[in-house]
Amino acid sequence: MEEEKILDALRQACPDAVLSAEVSLGDAVAVIRADSLAAVAAFLRGAPLRTDMLLDLTCVHFPERPEAFEMVYHFLSLETQSRLRVKAGLPAENPTIASLTGMWKNASLLEREVYDMFGVRFEGHPDLRRLLLYDGFEGHPLRKDYPLRKRQPLIPLRKAETK
Amino acid sequence: MTTRIERQARPDSLLLNMGPSHPAMHGTIRIMLELDGERVLASEVEVGYLHRGFEKTCENKTWFNLLIYTDRLNYVSPLINNLGYVMAVEKLCGLKVPERAQTIRVLMSELSRVSDHLTALAAMAMESGAFTVFLYKMKAREFLWDVIEQTTGARMTTSYIRVGGVRADLDRDYAAACRKAVAETRKVLKDVHGLLDKNAIFLDRTRDIAVMSREDAVSYGWTGPCLRSTGIPYDVRKARPYLNYDSLDFEIPVGERGDNFDRYMVRMKEMDQSLRLIEQCVGLLEKMPAAPTTDPAESLPPAEAIRLARRQKPVRAVALSPNLAGSGKNVQADIYAQAPGFVLPPKDETYTTMEGLINHFQYFMKGHGIRPPKGEAYCSVEGGNGELGYYIVSDGTDRPYRLHLRAPCFHVVAALEQLIRGRMIADIIPTFGSMNMIGGELDR
Secondary structure (H helix, E strand, O other): OHHHHHHHHHHHHOOOOEEEEEEEOOEEEEEEOHHHHHHHHHHHHOOOOOOOEEEEEEEEEOOOOOOOEEEEEEEEOOOOOOEEEEEEEEOOOOOEEEOOOOOOOOHHHHHHHHHHHHOOEEEOOOOOOOOOOOOOOOOOOOOOOOOOOOOOOOOOOOOOOOO | OOOHHHHHOOOOOEEEEEOOOOOOOOOOOEEEEEEEOOEEEEEEEEOOOOOOOHHHHHHOOOOOOOHHHHHOOOOOOHHHHHHHHHHHHHHHHOOOOOHHHHHHHHHHHHHHHHHHHHHHHHHHHHHOOOHHHHHHHHHHHHHHHHHHHHHHOOOOOOOOEEOOEEOOOOOOOHHHHHHHHHHHHHHHHHHHHHHHOOOHHHHHHHOOOOOOOHHHHHHOOOOHHHHHOOOOOOOHHHHOOOOOHHHOOOOOOOOOOOOHHHHHHHHHHHHHHHHHHHHHHHHHHHHOOOOOOOOHHHOEOHHHHHHHHOOOOOOOOEOOOHHHOOOOHHHHHHHEOOOEOOEOOOHHHHHHOHHHHHHHHHHHOOOOOOOOOOEEEEEEEEOOOOEEEEEEEEOOOOOOOEEEEEOHHHHHHOOHHHHHOOOEHHHHHHHHHHHOOOHHHHHO
């Protein structure tokens, strides 16, 4: 089975990084240690898997878990048409993970969105700012402790700049 | 608060705002340009003007109720957006959809794909000055939307594809309407080919403008027509066939250079293929045995049926109101999965039986209804702009724990800064047009 092969290759290449690897509903899913994301990504990019596309990058907030933020990466290899989901848990206090901006160009915007919505910081991101929301927005709306109908303070009018 | 471009700009250059509401750019997006004369030295794209908190809203709606929000993501092809969400839920629940419903879904997806491409290219052509092309394409889109409206009752916000199947069977006259729409669209495509393919003005603004290399397209996560314009034949319908795409005959057109013209051409050729698929689906559906129909004159009005059912189940069929047409008991097995609890019971059952009434209430009651088992699923379909993926985490309750949309044009727009660097201001317009930025799915 294709999915099992990918997971086996990953287990062998990064035995310390992979916490668990299984096929879930037909998708290959690997849970890794957050500090080894860069190493795992580097392995995925190279031979034999040649995962050339970062399909998606997002996060899920589980406030009751010790590792409250779960980063979810979806990879695709155009050559072998294989897919892999990689997950990594981050602590509730100061969640930080390595940035993938050096390897995939779309990672920059995707990581900004996760920073915007969850407050996860990405080490090595060249320009980590809010993406969809505005500067001056308080809190991170996709966290579970952010109320659905929370009101935001009005942002003060900017003074006209004179030269 | 200064933006990146304000900090980095050369002292002698001009900073100019394009958007967020610019007449030649459909959708709200702001591009900050650093200009030297008319040449773009650098730019910064700011997105989020249409952010409506789609993902947060979905976490607070039941699995059934949030379907209507998926319509509003890509408002020119809402049916494909319905389909992506519904298939992700079906993957979690392990539902098997009957063949007729699958074929209807393919038919609806392809109608949407053609109208999506028509809209994208119409806007691109109009912004490059070809207003006739715009009108021709809008005309063709009307015929396609007539077919969609006939069956779903709406043109844009359809909510037609439901968990487990489709809302109702096709309208009785769908085949004739489909054939007419296909014939009219073919005529329009021929006209548009004649108007644009060798048009010097159009070629000047698109040929070799904003060229994307294969490596960069992949690195930016491009999918759909934009990726295929660079020559990579990746299409979810072929790579991971869903519904019954693997039994249908169609090709994947690819471009060579990855410039604006190729992005236009790939979309044009894809419409040809989609029209072929529509014809095949109509052929398949006509071969399937039609469900027995009931004579409206012979059937009971709902109030009468409910009154009679208090004593015993009426023998005569129930006349459903026109907005429920095609969703009666007689077609239920053809258009819905046999999965009680996951699909809505037919309305005539609700009117006449106690079980039907209980099922109906349970389906909509808070804490009941569709409750997929704990788990997570990523499911993707080929949208108008590329791979449209839904990542859903379920905690076993009546609403999703987390729902994330992989919007195809998010990744395409990420490359805009690179594509317009070093080009003229006028090049931004066709480049932006060929990307088909859709604010609804970009900003969610």
